[in-house]
Amino acid sequence: MISVIPVKTQKEFKDFVEFPYLLYRHDRYWVPPLRRDVYTLFDKTKNPFWNHAERQMFLAYRGKQLAGRICAIVDYNFIEFWEQKTGYFGFFECDDDEDGRNPPYCTDAGRSGTRAELALDECLIVEVVIR
Numbered sequence: 647m648i649s650v651i652p653v654k655t656q657k658e659f660k661d662f663v664e665f666p667y668l669l670y671r672h673d674r675y676w677v678p679p680l681r682r683d684v685y686t687l688f689d690k691t692k693n694p695f696w697n698h699a700e701r702q703m704f705l706a707y708r709g710k711q712l713a714g715r716i717c718a719i720v721d722y723n724f725i726e727f728w729e730q731k732t733g734y735f736g737f738f739e740c741d742d743d744e745d746g747r748n749p750p751y752c753t754d755a756g757r758s759g760t761r762a763e764l765a766l767d768e769c770l771i772v773e774v775v776i777r
């Protein structure tokens with residue numbers, strides 16, 4: 647059974663960033679980004695994108711084992727310019743178990759009560775809905 651939690655603590659944030667390094671550690675074709683660059687990408691003080699955007703990161707656990715991650719992103723400059731309430735998702739990774747890609751995992755992410763919620767269709771993430 648998969649449970650999904652929003653990232654709130656520094657440890658959870660570190661788990662979110664480090665998950666692909668763990669997941670793909672034996673994939674000889676994976677070229678990992680520099681960890682420093684990934685941390686900088688998410689740093690609200692170093693990346694000017696976050697001056698007009700917000701995010702909510704989620705971790706998926708199977709029992710106590712980290713099984714996946716996803717991030718919902720809202721860019722308010724895009725919304726203002728296009729006059730369209732649209733959001734995005736990214737940083738989706740999950741292990742090779744089918745539970746990690748099933749609707750319950752994804753649907754839980756949309757129930758977080760955050761301003762950015764994932765709209766789903768059979769776990770194909772269609773859009774981020776702005777409420």
